[in-house]
Amino acid sequence: MHRVLLLLPTTTYRTHDFLDAARTLGVDIVCASEKPSTFESHAPDNLLTLDFDDPDAAAAKVAALADRRPLAAVVGVDDLTAVAAAAIAERLGLKASGRAAVAAARDKYQMRQCLAAAGVPVPRYRRIALKDDPFLAARGVAFPCVLKPLALSASRGVIRANNVDQFIAAFRRIGALLARDDVEARGDAAQFLLAEEYLPGIEVALEGLLMGGALHTLALFDKPDPLEGPFFEETLYITPSRLPADIQASIERVTAAACSALGLAEGPVHAELRVKDDGPWVLEVAARSIGGLCSRTLRFGTGMTLEEIILRHALGWPIASLARERRPAGVMMIPIPRAGRLTRIDGVAAAQAVAGIEDVTITAHVGQDVVPLPEGWQYLGFIFARAENPAAVEASLRDAHARLAFTIA
Amino acid sequence: MSEDLKGRVQELIDTMINPAVAGHGGFVELIDVQDNRVYLQMGGGCQGCGAADVTLKSGIERLIKEEIPEVAEVLDTTDHSSGSNPYYSAGKA
Numbered sequence: 001m002h003r004v005l006l007l008l009p010t011t012t013y014r015t016h017d018f019l020d021a022a023r024t025l026g027v028d029i030v031c032a033s034e035k036p037s038t039f040e041s042h043a044p045d046n047l048l049t050l051d052f053d054d055p056d057a058a059a060a061k062v063a064a065l066a067d068r069r070p071l072a073a074v075v076g077v078d079d080l081t082a083v084a085a086a087a088i089a090e091r092l093g094l095k096a097s098g099r100a101a102v103a104a105a106r107d108k109y110q111m112r113q114c115l116a117a118a119g120v121p122v123p124r125y126r127r128i129a130l131k132d133d134p135f136l137a138a139r140g141v142a143f144p145c146v147l148k149p150l151a152l153s154a155s156r157g158v159i160r161a162n163n164v165d166q167f168i169a170a171f172r173r174i175g176a177l178l179a180r181d182d183v184e185a186r187g188d189a190a191q192f193l194l195a196e197e198y199l200p201g202i203e204v205a206l207e208g209l210l211m212g213g214a215l216h217t218l219a220l221f222d223k224p225d226p227l228e229g230p231f232f233e234e235t236l237y238i239t240p241s242r243l244p245a246d247i248q249a250s251i252e253r254v255t256a257a258a259c260s261a262l263g264l265a266e267g268p269v270h271a272e273l274r275v276k277d278d279g280p281w282v283l284e285v286a287a288r289s290i291g292g293l294c295s296r297t298l299r300f301g302t303g304m305t306l307e308e309i310i311l312r313h314a315l316g317w318p319i320a321s322l323a324r325e326r327r328p329a330g331v332m333m334i335p336i337p338r339a340g341r342l343t344r345i346d347g348v349a350a351a352q353a354v355a356g357i358e359d360v361t362i363t364a365h366v367g368q369d370v371v372p373l374p375e376g377w378q379y380l381g382f383i384f385a386r387a388e389n390p391a392a393v394e395a396s397l398r399d400a401h402a403r404l405a406f407t408i409a
Numbered sequence: 410m411s412e413d414l415k416g417r418v419q420e421l422i423d424t425m426i427n428p429a430v431a432g433h434g435g436f437v438e439l440i441d442v443q444d445n446r447v448y449l450q451m452g453g454g455c456q457g458c459g460a461a462d463v464t465l466k467s468g469i470e471r472l473i474k475e476e477i478p479e480v481a482e483v484l485d486t487t488d489h490s491s492g493s494n495p496y497y498s499a500g501k502a
Binding site for chain 1: 425429430432433435457459460462463464466467468469471472490491492493494495497498499
């Protein structure tokens, strides 16, 4: 039986779906997390503790295991594990993008340098040290701008500033966020932030799979809620895109160019772009698949999940079809409206009863302290819909969301 | 046969599984054994935990199958959305 190493942070939403896919494929899974499992001593060949922030140490530990029990593939399920997964794959000679390319994609400053050097459209940017005087730093920036940490994801710490006062406030807020105990920022990511030009326009996300350096688009999502700041909370993802075919084609071309510029060649990619009058501009290209539970909107061929495709690709197994099902689909990541303790959840049955709604999954629990953006990093849950056309999907998601009531004390 | 199997699974839960998950404030209850399938429910820190699937599949199921080879599958019947004190909470990354 083929053995696959999954890097599963204890905080990821993706565990269930990847384990389901592994079971469907009949592969033996080795699970690695950053904290020890309660069963690690009972199953040392299948449960590992790895420091994802130390890719060399992680690769050495996995290599020792693989000497005894060979591994056929390694998959990092999200941003936190992407570089460690690439380092392990490199050490074991498994299929993956190169470690340097994945590390460049993980650092927003390095990413912009690579893309700009290759002529890929990116916003004007500057890296600024957190020890600098924000008043002086603001003098070198054009407004409006967006300040963001170098390595956090899910829009955490991303703040728009329209003037010097807002710049200084955002600068200090990001500095405080990066100093928090629950934020894993090391090296440059703990010492710098990125200030970049704010790009007006609509935003899209492209989900793709790189095979031998060629980008295969799996889905292009519209994000119909305006993302204009001051924070950039992602809510709705709807596919297929309603943009004209020529613009969709240009989004794919620019994303492929960005992957090539970074040196990414194998595995899933998740790209986010702004579409202006003059074409698409790249905001991010991450060497991982879509986050949260959002992959549940996607089905391929005769019902294959995104996780099955990722595992099959990593194993070098054939994939019958990368074509997404024809029926439009979408997800709403339910935002956290304000900070506090979640004390009550109402309306789930009513939301589930809305036409077109496939599922409502509440991931927050009663009693949980919830934190909105820009400091927060979680959602209250996810709503999934399928319908005859993208507009109907969007309407169902908005209707279902309106029926949910979260009491936060 | 099923009662015997149930007894052996229960003993394993009492002696090996619950002592292990107790470290994270969790516990496991045996709901039933039917057709060599073991139905469990997870509680405490395991209910709604972001690592519950790993604990179940790579920990509990593996242990049960090793100790009692006639067990075909271990199934989780827990309503994880009702968990009020999960040991790990998921977030988007």
